[in-house]
Amino acid sequence: MNSGQSNRKKNRRDFLKILGGGGVVASSLLASGPIARASASTAFQKLQNVLPKAKKRLPALPVDPAKSIPGLSSLITPNTDFYRIDIASDIPAIDVSRWTLKIHGMVKKPITLTYADLLKRPLFELDDTMSCVSNPVGGIYIGNARWLGCRLDDLIKEAGPLANADQVFSTSQDGFSAGFPLSVLDGRDAMVAVGMNGQVLPVKNGYPARLVVPGLYGYVSATKWISDIEITRFDIKQGYWISNGWSRLGPIKMESRIDTPRHLQEVKIGPTHIAGVAWAPNVGIKAVQVQVDGGAWMPATLGPQLSGTTWRQWWVKWNATSGRHKITVRAINAKGEVQSAGIVDPLPNGAEGLHTIDVTA
Ligand SMILES: Nc1nc2c(c(=O)[nH]1)N[C@H]1C(S)=C(S)[C@@H](COP(=O)(O)O)O[C@H]1N2
Numbered sequence: 001m002n003s004g005q006s007n008r009k010k011n012r013r014d015f016l017k018i019l020g021g022g023g024v025v026a027s028s029l030l031a032s033g034p035i036a037r038a039s040a041s042t043a044f045q046k047l048q049n050v051l052p053k054a055k056k057r058l059p060a061l062p063v064d065p066a067k068s069i070p071g072l073s074s075l076i077t078p079n080t081d082f083y084r085i086d087i088a089s090d091i092p093a094i095d096v097s098r099w100t101l102k103i104h105g106m107v108k109k110p111i112t113l114t115y116a117d118l119l120k121r122p123l124f125e126l127d128d129t130m131s132c133v134s135n136p137v138g139g140i141y142i143g144n145a146r147w148l149g150c151r152l153d154d155l156i157k158e159a160g161p162l163a164n165a166d167q168v169f170s171t172s173q174d175g176f177s178a179g180f181p182l183s184v185l186d187g188r189d190a191m192v193a194v195g196m197n198g199q200v201l202p203v204k205n206g207y208p209a210r211l212v213v214p215g216l217y218g219y220v221s222a223t224k225w226i227s228d229i230e231i232t233r234f235d236i237k238q239g240y241w242i243s244n245g246w247s248r249l250g251p252i253k254m255e256s257r258i259d260t261p262r263h264l265q266e267v268k269i270g271p272t273h274i275a276g277v278a279w280a281p282n283v284g285i286k287a288v289q290v291q292v293d294g295g296a297w298m299p300a301t302l303g304p305q306l307s308g309t310t311w312r313q314w315w316v317k318w319n320a321t322s323g324r325h326k327i328t329v330r331a332i333n334a335k336g337e338v339q340s341a342g343i344v345d346p347l348p349n350g351a352e353g354l355h356t357i358d359v360t361a
């Protein structure tokens with residue numbers, strides 16, 4: 001695996017290259033096969049009304065602290081604001097009436113599901129924060145949603161993985177693939193998602209179905225426009241980004257971000273909020289602390305905890321005095337580990353470092 005400096009730069013570029021062109025949909029899609037633009041969008045309209053309710057529903061969302069703290073990320077990221085990262089030059093437009101999901105490979109009994117089959121399974125809701133491994137410290141490639149879907153571990157259990165299989169390898173209709181250890185399905189609420197924040201999964205986020213695996217970065221797990229799940233071995237095949245130098249395993253790292261004030265913002269002298277989000281999906285957030293001008297670390301107030309794998313909003317009140325100020329945030333996880341100050345590049349397994357901003361009052 002070559003991860004020299006030029007390769008690093010190239011990979012960062014590749015990963016982020018779609019960011020400028022998000023939402024662009026060309027008309028050069030295949031005319032036949034399961035991909036057909038017009039009929040898919042019609043079907044999508046119809047489905048807005050018929051997405052079944054979860055058998056197990058989560059409690060209603062708590063009051064969002066962002067309502068009273070301008071500039072703080074909302075507890076749930078609205079679908080229209082949710083980041084988009086993928087290698088698809090054209091977002092696949094899939095005709096659900098012809099779409100299937102195959103579960104096969106090193107299994108006793110391969111399964112093929114239609115979209116209707118999927119919707120008939122017991123659906124549940126999951127609050128989960130999805131993050132991109134290429135998200136820099138302070139970056140925006142992270143979002144929190146209430147997903148609706150069926151259990152992935154149940155599906156795989158029904159197919160019956162062979163004892164020597166060690167990877168869940170999923171493929172999509174844009175040529176993407178992702179693999180994670182079978183052992184990650186340890187009881188956590190991994191799902192084949194069909195809904196997002198009370199709506200049919202948006203096309204840009206993977207309609208008709210995608211994987212959501214709590215605790216893992218998207219590149220190893222969160223296959224959108226999914227068509228195929230192969231139970232296999234890491235020594236036989238590996239996901240799309242692995243040959244580009246990214247790590248085979250992708251647990252999401254602890255991070256924290258200042259949302260408000262913004263870097264280089266001019267704030268009014270007097271009381272204001274410093275606020276943002278923090279996440280440590282594999283352990284949980286215990287505390288967030290804020291430092292101004294190298295002073296003592298101040299404990300932040302934490303917002304609601306929706307699940308073990310969602311971000312937590314945090315805020316402190318700050319009396320801004322005249323002049324220039326440096327503000328830094330750090331998270332502490334449930335094990336008491338303090339977020340590391342050392343800067344680590346996103347490649348190969350996620351950025352590390354403390355988010356620091358400069359403001360003037
Ligand atoms: N089909 C497909 N699924 C994909 C990708 C992709 O390129 N193609 N990118 C993955 C990556 S790297 C991330 S971070 C998440 C992003 O999901 P979002 O676009 O819904 O935010 O999707 C994952 N699923």
Ligand SMILES: [Mo]
Binds near residue numbers: 085132133134217218
């Ligand atoms: Mo990603």
